[in-house]
Amino acid sequence: MSENIEQELEQDEELLLDPVVEELKASKDQLLRLAAEFDNYKKRTARDTEQAWQNARAELFKQLLPLMDNFERAACADGNIDDYKQGVQMIFEQFVAMFAANDVAAFGEAGEEFDPNCHNAVMHVEDENFGANTIMAVHSKGYRMKDRVIREAMVGVAN
Numbered sequence: 402m403s404e405n406i407e408q409e410l411e412q413d414e415e416l417l418l419d420p421v422v423e424e425l426k427a428s429k430d431q432l433l434r435l436a437a438e439f440d441n442y443k444k445r446t447a448r449d450t451e452q453a454w455q456n457a458r459a460e461l462f463k464q465l466l467p468l469m470d471n472f473e474r475a476a477c478a479d480g481n482i483d484d485y486k487q488g489v490q491m492i493f494e495q496f497v498a499m500f501a502a503n504d505v506a507a508f509g510e511a512g513e514e515f516d517p518n519c520h521n522a523v524m525h526v527e528d529e530n531f532g533a534n535t536i537m538a539v540h541s542k543g544y545r546m547k548d549r550v551i552r553e554a555m556v557g558v559a560n
Contacts, residue, residue: 468499471488471495474488475489508544509541509542509543510539512536514534515536519554520554524540524556528559533559536554536557536559537557540557541554
């Protein structure tokens with residue numbers, strides 16, 4: 402009789418464990434699928450990011466191509482200085498238009514108040530003609546795209 406009881410206990414144990422084992426297998430399968438989906442998501446995101454960078458670079462150079470054409474024309478000017486000057490002026494105007502179309506604006510003018518967040522002071526001079534913390538000379542303009550500073554203005558600051 403004790404053998405019967407042992408067999409019954411084993412059967413009861415198996416009946417109790419079967420659903421737990423099945424649930425564990427299902428959870429493991431679900432976790433493996435989730436891990437695979439996440440890995441695919443990471444790969445897809447990396448690929449999409451790289452494609453976006455490639456598209457942005459291509460668009461930038463597409464905008465620069467007319468400027469390159471005008472540089473070539475200016476370089477091939479037949480010694481006529483007026484044609485050369487006109488070509489360079491056209492190139493400058495194209496740059497200005499391209500910057501404006503992309504919300505890029507210059508900043509950093511003499512007389513403005515110095516702001517360390519967007520100006521880089523490369524020189525300091527005591528000059529009574531300028532107020533305290535005032536830009537007196539601009540060595541290179543700064544540029545910002547909307548609210549983001551792309552390049553700080555290099556300036557000389559008075560007092």
